[in-house]
Amino acid sequence: MRPLGTLRPNPKSARTHSKRQIRDLAEAIKTFGFIGAIIIDEKGMILAGHARHAAAKLTGMTEVPTLCVHGLSDELIRAYVSADNKFAERAGWDREILVAELEELSVALPALDLDLSLTGFEAAEIDALFAELGAENDAPEDWRPPTAGPAVSRTGDLWVLGKHRILCGDAREPAAYPRLMEDQRAAAVFTDPPYNVAIKGHAQGRGRIKHPDFAVASGEMSDGAFHAFLKTCLGLAAQVCRDGAACYVCMDWRHIEILMRVAREIYGATSISWSGPRPTRPGLLLSQPA
Numbered sequence: 001m002r003p004l005g006t007l008r009p010n011p012k013s014a015r016t017h018s019k020r021q022i023r024d025l026a027e028a029i030k031t032f033g034f035i036g037a038i039i040i041d042e043k044g045m046i047l048a049g050h051a052r053h054a055a056a057k058l059t060g061m062t063e064v065p066t067l068c069v070h071g072l073s074d075e076l077i078r079a080y081v082s083a084d085n086k087f088a089e090r091a092g093w094d095r096e097i098l099v100a101e102l103e104e105l106s107v108a109l110p111a112l113d114l115d116l117s118l119t120g121f122e123a124a125e126i127d128a129l130f131a132e133l134g135a136e137n138d139a140p141e142d143w144r145p146p147t148a149g150p151a152v153s154r155t156g157d158l159w160v161l162g163k164h165r166i167l168c169g170d171a172r173e174p175a176a177y178p179r180l181m182e183d184q185r186a187a188a189v190f191t192d193p194p195y196n197v198a199i200k201g202h203a204q205g206r207g208r209i210k211h212p213d214f215a216v217a218s219g220e221m222s223d224g225a226f227h228a229f230l231k232t233c234l235g236l237a238a239q240v241c242r243d244g245a246a247c248y249v250c251m252d253w254r255h256i257e258i259l260m261r262v263a264r265e266i267y268g269a270t271s272i273s274w275s276g277p278r279p280t281r282p283g284l285l286l287s288q289p290a
Contacts, residue, residue, distance in 0.1 A: 001063045001064070001065055001066070002040075002044070002063060002064065002066045003062060003063055004053070004056060004057060004061065004062060004063065004064060006044050007038065007040060007044050007045075007046055007053060007064075007066070008044055008045055008046065009045075009046050009050055009053070010045050010046050010047060010050070010081060012078065012081070013046075013050055013081060014082070014085075015050065015085045017050065017051045017054065021051060022051060022054045022055050022058060023055075023058065024117065024120065025051055025052065025054075025055035026055040026056075026058040026059050027118070028055075028118060028120075029052075029055055029056065029059050029061075030059055031114065031118060034052070034056060034061065034064060034065065036049075036052070036065070037049070037064075037065040037066055037067045038052055038053055038064055038065070038066045038067075039066070039067050039069060039084075040066050040067070040068050040069070041068070041069050041072075041077060042068060042069070042070060047069060047077060047080060047081050047084070048080075048081065048084045048085075052064070095129065098129065099129050099130060102116070102119065102121065102126055102129065102130075103130075105119065106126075153168045154168065155168055155169060155170070156168065156169065158179065158180070165180055167179060167180040171191075171193070171233045171236070171237070172229075172232050172233055172236070174236055176236075177236055177237070177239065177240045178240070181240045185240060185241060185242035185245075186237070186240055186241045186242065186245055187241075187242060187245050187246075188245055188246045188247070188248070189237050189238075189241060189245065189246075189247040189248065189249075190248045191233070191234070191237065191247070191248070191249055191250070192249075192250040193217065193229075193230060193233055193234075193249070193250075193251075194214040194216060194217035194218060195217070195251060195252035195254070195255060196217045196218070196219055196220075196221050196226045196229075196252075196255055197218070197219055197252050197254060197255075198213055198218055198219035199212065199213045199214070199218060216229070217229055223258060226255060226258055227258050227261065227262060230258065230259060230262045231262045231265060231266065234247070234249065234262060234263070234266055235266050238266050238267065247267070249263075
């Protein structure tokens with residue numbers, strides 16, 4: 001065990017570590033403890049373990065386990081530093097075993113109040129792995145999560161939470177907007193309407209339970225019907241916006257052209273790519289999921 005202050009980074013280390021990586025590693029150390037050791041030379045210079053060193057500092061540790069290398073020349077030490085980093089890069093994965101492990105952990109870790117991100121894999125990586133290997137949902141197609149009790153809200157209920165208001169309603173219903181907004185005008189809108197794409201085969205969750213198709217616009221609409229659907233929802237929202245409001249709309253790439261046509265009809269072509277003076281009508285900002 002050595003004090004952190006006695007260890008110094010290698011100025012010739014070409015390996016880089018992002019702030020996010022260090023934060024994630026620090027969280028792992030808090031959960032698992034400091035497993036392993038920092039490799040140093042006889043003068044206390046770090047040969048392997050720069051990320052662990054930085055993460056340990058972030059957690060507030062004052063001492064860390066180390067292994068000291070003796071008897072290597074300067075040239076061999078420099079070669080070891082490069083080799084240690086490169087050998088780790090060249091390791092691969094047995095994807096079937098990995099997916100099975102992640103599937104089991106996706107159930108086990110939340111039960112321990114822990115997140116799957118502890119594995120070092122991000123949600124997008126896990127989704128891609130499941131989709132690539134065709135990981136199937138073991139639950140029946142009509143399975144729904146058990147409810148804790150009777151529903152506490154139904155269509156038409158308006159919740160007032162201090163200065164916030166939440167309406168349980170239908171975005172296609174004209175009367176819903178003035179009821180929610182009263183005499184207020186929206187400065188911004190963020191909306192994520194159904195993309196008219198079936199969930200199965202296009203969207204993949206990281207758990208064993210998959211999201212069912214939406215009640216509408218889950219692939220059953222023609223282009224004309226989807227155009228009308230978007231025009232209704234976005235048009236009603238635009239009516240309660242103030243001048244210069246920003247409207248953020250998420251859309252799948254398959255129907256981006258339909259959204260653009262609807263946007264030109266509602267917001268005007270110049271407002272979609274506005275970059276000049278403050279517009280006199282709501283403007284649209286598009287977002288496509290990764």
